[in-house]
Amino acid sequence: MKYSKIxxxxxxxxxxxxxxxxxxxxxxxxxxxxxxxxLGALAIFMFFFRRRFARKMHNKDQ
Known part of the structure; x- marks a missing residue:
């Protein structure tokens, strides 16, 4: 989980x-x-997408 934040x-x-x-x-x-x-816009989009997905998975585990 630590690597995904990095x-x-x-x-x-x-x-x-x-x-x-x-x-x-x-x-x-x-x-x-x-x-x-x-590519800059795509990287910003991917940041928010990955953050949202990580939060969903974290909430699902609890």
Whole structure:
């Protein structure tokens, strides 16, 4: 169970990295880099999805 919490927050770290990458590319080239934006949004979605799923499983066990 401890590993799932670590991976939950790893999604946030990856989201921050992808969003930083998109912003830095936009500043340098003035073009939006959609793959980084989409991967950042997906990582944020996965964080909330995994957190909700973990809470459901925790409540089911009790």
């Amino acid at each position: 991976f939950q927050y790893a999604y946030l770290v990856f989201a921050a990295l992808f969003i930083y990458d998109a912003i830095s590319r936009y500043v340098n080239t003035s073009e939006l880099y959609y793959p980084s934006i989409l």
